[in-house]
Amino acid sequence: MRAIRPLLYLALAVPSAAFADDIPLTSRVAAVTLYPEGATIRRAVPFDVPAGQHDLILIDLPQDTDLASVRASVTGAEMGGVTTRRTAQPPRSETQSAAIEAARDEVERRERALEAARADIARLRLAVDAANAQTAFLAQLGQGDGIAAQDVSALRDMAQMIGEQTLAARQAAHDAARAATEAERALEDQIEALEEARQTLAALVPEDEDRAMLAVSITALDQTSGTLSVTYNTWNAGWSPVYDMTLTRETGALTIERGAYLRQSTGENWRDVALTLSTVRPSGQTRPSEIGPLLRRIGPPPELMRKEALGAQMESMAMSDVAAPAPRVVTANAQFDGLSVTYDYAPPVSVATGADALRIALGTLETQAKIEARAVPLYDSSAFLMAAFTNDTGELILPGQTHHYLDGTYVGQSQTPLLAAGQESEASFGPIEGLRLTRTTLDREEGGSGIIRKSNDLSEIARIEVENLTEETWPLRILDRVPYSQQEALTIDWQAEPRPTETDVDGQTGVLAWEFDIAPGETRDLTLEYGMQWPEDQVLQ
Known part of the structure; x- marks a missing residue:
């Protein structure tokens, strides 16, 4: 491409000159695709040029624009090369509002x-x-x-x-x-x-930061009108989901009002831009991890005095032969194209650079929840109201900050995980102060057995008391635990009265659950007992 003319000439050039080679243009952000981290920005500017070869000059790109990601297209003329420049800019006329x-x-x-x-x-x-x-x-x-x-x-x-x-x-x-x-x-x-x-x-956030320059070479056979479109990527923008989750106790109706917070600090204000939100994460992992071969060796048994040195050597070999564990992959589940979710926001939006945190609405989802009181007396003195539900909305629920409302009253906030369509989940709507819990250790013994001690033992008896001080019957689920062992030398026995409804809850060995309804003014007692034994020459950890 021909060299760009001197900067002073660029600044003085006007698009109406009969045979001007350099056509300075003023552009604006027309459309934005926002990702959780980053954005793709599209600028569009019309132009009128006489026949001949010209350079369309933009000197209003943000200074920190990723120039390597700049892509340009032209309608109405044949496009040539594209030149970008971050420093030594011609003067830019500031048009303050x-x-x-x-x-x-x-x-x-x-x-x-x-x-x-x-x-x-x-x-x-x-x-x-x-x-x-x-x-x-x-x-x-x-x-x-x-x-x-x-x-x-x-x-x-x-x-x-x-x-x-x-x-x-x-x-x-x-x-x-x-x-x-x-x-x-x-x-x-x-x-x-x-x-x-x-x-x-x-x-008012005035735009007073330095800018970068873009020059696009075009050739027009006749006097023509066209449009220069420029797209580029930036990391100085993004969006995050936010939810208002409201539970109606009488009916179990659960509504999820979806929203999104938009942010940008690109150095220029976005005014009336077309907005698309995407769950694609360009800043995250974009390819699968690599795995290498696993080499194992055998040899004669080592001497006792060399055990420590050989152990260190084998650890070093394992470190060199086994590939490092893959980082956790953040996956966007299918909603529209099977790879990512997109939201097209119809009204144009305006976001000031480095100042605004704009919230927009993404619609409301509705489902039904199963309500129960859940208690963990080992740590808590009251039960909590839980709502279990299935994401049967047919849509993906993205991770985001969630504000919880119970019958219209704000009760707290949490972080909602990624929920695919059909996935089960639950949400908490605060403590039930009228369901009181007490866990008391009735007996705890530790010592040896026999005149010549051959083993150690530890036993404990705990009582759990639940009292319903409310004026309604609650379906209650109580969680507690007993220790477990994976060693034959460490034996553990336990018993409970009444027997738990479920053992090894959610695949967690030793975690127990009791489920029952508790009426107003009713008190329930549970007893949990366990004992452990291990050899005298060992220490309980």
Whole structure:
């Protein structure tokens, strides 16, 4: 491609010149595809050019634009090469909006007014000092050595003059001090007004950062009109899901109001852009992990004295032969194309750079939940209201911050995990203070058995008491645990009264669950007992 002309020529070039080679254009963000981390931005700008070869010049790309990701296309002409530049830019005419200009003028006016008020206060303080100096001078005047030689009439006139002038000086000092105090009080209002003017200007987010340049070479056979489209990627933007989850206890209806928080700090404001949200994660893992061969060796048994050294050697070999564990893969489950989820937001949106956190609505999902009270007396003194549900909405629920409401009352927040269509989940809606729990250790014994101790043992008996102080019957699920062993030498026996409804809950060995309904005013007791034994020469861990 031909070399770009000198910067001064670029700045002075105008698109209406009959045979101008360089056509400076002003572009704006037309559409944005936001990812959880990052965005793809599309700019579109029309142009009119005479026949010939030209360079379409954009000098308003954000300074930190990923220039390697820039892709350009042209309609109405044949496109040639594309040149990008981050430094040594031609001057860019700043087109400040009327609101920004008015806000800046207001800040300057407030600053000048504040400076003038402070100067007035300083002058009043000087007047106070001058009046005090005059008072001091008059006091010294009546103490001179020549006063005694004055006749009575002269002394009377001098005393009257000193009194009148001292009174006038003190009144002047008093008036000036009072005026200065009132001016300082008014100064507080001016300082507050100046701060408000500065905040107003900051809220408008003026675009004053440096920009990058893009030059696209085109050839037109005749005078033509067309459109230059430019797309590029940025990491200075993204979106995150947010939910309002409301449970109606009477019916078990669960509504999930979906929303999204948008953020961007690209250095330019987005005004009325077409928005698409995507769950694609360009910043995450984009290919499967690699796995290498696993080499194992056999050899003669090592000598006892070499065990420690050989163990270290085998550990080093394993480290070198086995591939590192793969990082956890974040997967976007299918909703539309089988790979990712996209949301097209119809109204155009505006987001100021580095300032706005815009929330938009993504619609409401509805399902039914099974309500129960869940208690873990080992740690908690009250039960909690749980809602179990299946994502039967036919849509993917993305991970995001969730605010929980019970019958319209806010009860707390949590982080919702990724829920595929058809996946089971549950949500908590706060404590049930009227379902009280007490777990008491009734007996705990530890010691040996036999005259010559051959083993150690440990036993414990715990009682769990549940009391329903509410005025309704609750379906209750209590969770507790007993220890378990994977060693033959460590034996563990346990028993419970009543027997638990479920053992090894969710595949967790030793975790027990009791399920029953508890009526208003009812109290239930559960007893849990276990014992452990292990050899004398071993230590319980």
